[in-house]
Amino acid sequence: MSSAEPFTRIKIRVAAALFNGDEAALIHRTKDGQDQYTLPGGNVEPREPVHRALARELDEELGLGLADAGSVPQLTWIQDAMVTRPGSTPPRKLHLVFRVHIDDSTRARLRTVEHDDTNYRWI
Template sequence: MSHTVPAVPIRACAVILRDRHMCLIHRERPDGDQYSLPGGLVHPGEEVPAALARELSEELGLNLAELSSGPELRWVQDQITTRPGSKAPFRRLHLIHVLHLPPDVHHAIADTEQDAEDHTRIVWTELDRASALHLYPAVGEALSTLTGVRGQTSPAPVLLQPVTDRTFRWR
């Protein structure tokens, strides 16, 4: 069976919550700080849940199989931007999950991004503060809809405003 590459690359990522804190990858850039949701591209033939599990393991050292509950797809966000130094459009479809961690698992997450050469810092930020940061993907406004309460029935995924050159600036 051959696997075709989707026309739009799909990125699986997660808002990882512990209490009212959120796990982010913090990059210091010349034009300002950028905070990314952990995650990455889905490989051809790979299922989205498997891709998310792989990425969270590679970046954070987090093993989703050890958790009592898994991530839930919450938002979808389309992105078409231009990146500095390139005129070609940069396209992604972000599938953004929410994952509530039990308190004992928080310490199992790495302090630095494990698959980055520069070992970028992993930070825990208060959820209310995180919504005002320069986030990738641009989920700041959507974060206000999270209650942080476990066990609630999750809403159907919601299509967020697209990420465009008018709404997002690369740093």
């Protein structure tokens, strides 16, 4: 096995920098007693179009239909991350982050807790 082999597979993750006015939504988890924050989103399934994956993840996590968003998602930045961790997850992940704006009435309809007791915070 060559040293380059572990980096031949790349997972793709879509996420939304979701704004309501001056506030942004973040996922809040506590792991090993430490607070962790991340943008809402998740992995793109094999052969799934990127925008469909973003719509699916936002619907699953927040109950947000992209048709209800006040703006069309705009690709804002891309992060190519290489990490080392145990398990079968490839050590390289490409993060595609989209900017999305919603109004107050849409925000009021969103979930604030996910099925696994993950909380959403607006900061």
